[in-house]
């Protein structure tokens with residue numbers, strides 16, 4: 344990808360066939376689909392790619408066991424169709440971004456035989472719905488085997504478990520890989536480029552946007568023949584900019600996750616907690632060397648701050664601890680993240696937890712805006728296909744087939760299970776670093792490591808005890824349009840997701856590399872580091888976590 348300033352120069356004042364607004368999973372997917380169909384496409388993201396919902400998901404590539412249960416119990420055909428389509432998309436997502444995703448085993452502990460039967464029937468339906476796209480068949484595990492898989496489970500009254508397959512992926516990096524793939528297919532993309540307003544032609548149809556580089560407040564125009572609104576939770580804002588009479592359609596619900604040390608879990612299998620007080624399911628999923636636990640569901644507005652509070656942590660731990668031999672304490676939480684589900688509602692009357700995770704493509708006939716609303720990460724490709732079909736109908740060019748079904752994402756080239764070993768020997772790095780780089784950058788890890796030939800110190804870790812190395816910061820700026828500390832530490836490298844205190848510790852070093860690469864003056868650098876450190880401190884305080892520097896491994900186990 345280009346450096347950001349070069350990308351802006353290419354886009355500013357130019358005309359495109361399609362302008363996609365919003366650089367989350369949905370927008371990046373739409374932009375890739377449009378570009379691959381031969382439409383000259385630009386993607387504009389108001390903050391950073393994946394900075395909205397798309398890096399704050401549970402990171403599951405799934406049909407949704409709970410949604411299937413909901414579909415059956417409530418005879419909800421829409422929900423049933425979403426599950427079936429998601430199961431078909433699941434295998435495509437796993438195949439197209441293999442280095443960023445993996446199949447995973449989910450275990451549902453059962454404390455009576457009725458639950459074994461109930462879950463057994465439900466999961467057989469899940470297998471059946473997946474059909475050819477199945478990963479592996481669900482099965483029953485007796486108590487002894489269940490405890491071999493999940494040794495931390497409470498043993499009393501446990502009769503066994505049901506185990507089934509779904510996928511897991513690195514959502515932020517997958518989003519970025521979609522953007523890179525789109526750019527490598529000849530498209531243009533820009534982050535920190537907020538759409539402020541639309542321009543219209545004589546017929547009242549949209550023909551341009553005014554965009555703001557929100558890092559420096561500079562404004563520039565972009566023209567296009569068609570506009571896609573893929574702004575997720577913010578979709579109504581753009582719909583109403585295009586047509587002030589548009590009726591709001593979005594309902595937004597907040598979901599949080601916390602991360603614990605994987606030492607507490609001692610397993611590579613995920614735990615599914617089948618029922619919470621409010622009738623939901625919870626997941627505890629191994630995520631690198633953390634256990635990712637989530638999620639909650641609270642209806643909010645787009646103006647609410649996405650911070651994690653102590654009550655939300657208490658809710659997750661109360662349900663998790665119910666299943667564990669040794670309870671986890673709040674002070675063992677290492678980090679977390681919160682995001683907003685973009686749910687589309689017809690009536691506006693239902694609770695958000697009951698709204699189908701279906702998507703809807705809307706053409707506003709007055710302005711010509713095509714909005715894609717709702718959906719889920721797993722179905723991003725199918726959502727993009729439906730959206731670009733609508734764009735082609737609007738443009739009157741005839742609908743051509745989507746080319747995304749088996750289009751491999753940037754970094755997939757040369758994918759081989761022993762790739763990390765090759766990196767280890769070619770660049771003389773540790774197996775752990777090689778594995779980390781491969782899982783984040785795929786085959787591009789090689790390009791990143793080339794930087795260390797000239798500057799060997801770039802092989803050093805950013806923070807002692809964590810896998811990310813300094814070359815990742817430089818690569819993030821030069822090749823992935825990272826412009827801020829959070830762009831780097833959260834979405835490019837993922838350190839902020841794994842450990843808030845480690846990310847805070849990394850701020851000064853990361854700041855010095857950003858200053859070098861982006862030409863920041865010392866005052867700007869100092870302010871950026873200070874603001875980032877204060878933000879993390881604020882997050883720790885709101886979550887009710889100790890504000891000390893990094894916790895020791897012993898603190899986290901006890």
Ligand SMILES: Cc1cc2nc3c(=O)[nH]c(=O)nc-3n(C[C@H](O)[C@H](O)[C@H](O)COP(=O)(O)OP(=O)(O)OC[C@H]3O[C@@H](n4cnc5c(N)ncnc54)[C@H](O)[C@@H]3O)c2cc1C
Pocket residue numbers: 364365366367368369370387388389390391392393394395396397398399400401402403404405536537538539573574575576577581596597598599638639682683684685717718719720721722
């Ligand atoms: C807690 C939680 C857990 C989830 N877990 C899963 C899961 O495990 N699996 C799954 O399949 N799905 C999951 N989902 C759903 C999934 O994450 C979302 O459906 C998906 O990420 C939505 O992507 P999006 O691109 O539509 O929205 P977003 O990712 O929010 O992207 C919208 C983008 O539009 C940008 N934008 C807004 N206004 C403007 C403007 N004026 N100009 C330019 N850009 C603008 C924003 O900055 C943002 O980046 C989960 C969601 C939540 C909240």
